[in-house]
Amino acid sequence: MSRTAGRYKAVIFDLDGVITDTAHYHYLAWKRTADSVGAPFDEEFNEQLKGVDRMGSLALILARAPRSFSNEEKLALADAKNRHYQELIATMTPGDLLPGALDALEAVRAAGLKTGLASVSKNAFTVLDRLGIRDRFDTVVDAAQIANSKPHPEIFLTAAAQLGLAPVDCLGVEDAVAGVASIKDAGMVAVGVGKPEVLTQADRVIPSMLEFRLEDY
16 A cells, blocks of 8 residues: 555545636626626636635625625625526536546545545536536535535535545645635645645645646645
8 A cells, every 4th residue: 555545545626726727717707796886806806716605705896896785685696696607617518627637536546545525616516517527526515515615624524524534534635725724724634736825824735736646645
């Protein structure tokens, strides 16, 4: 048994930015929402929404709007954003998997480890189906199953529990600051996908999933 296979029993992946890149679809949907309420919105500000759930992201956008909104208006805006996002992701195919993502999943399973997905997206199952990889995961935890969004550790703790494992037996993979914080607070080792100067809490940072190697952790 390899050192890695002996150290970990599962790898829990984030979805957006790790397995596939739906960030552009989220950007387009949020941009339309922001424009409709007169809130300034660009790609730089969009970075602040990474790893944040829908209502949390909407709150950040509406804080820049010229007026306040009732709870009913907020729910309507969130629903409209989600409908537009669903229209966009309906065009996804297995070709939208990020380079290296499928190889990483297959390497984890080939090593005898379990695989989990921890995504704050309420559309996680739809995206997995569009990508054709739902059966590659032993458990999937989405926003509908948790009360606290990232950076709270609940989503990764829930994934570990559903896998029947202790957090210390799991390796987490994330591309967002909030996600890495969630992994660390859950008591797991965190692999960040992105820039080391951004994902400062991660135990190790790789530039893309093409560099994911189980033996490195």
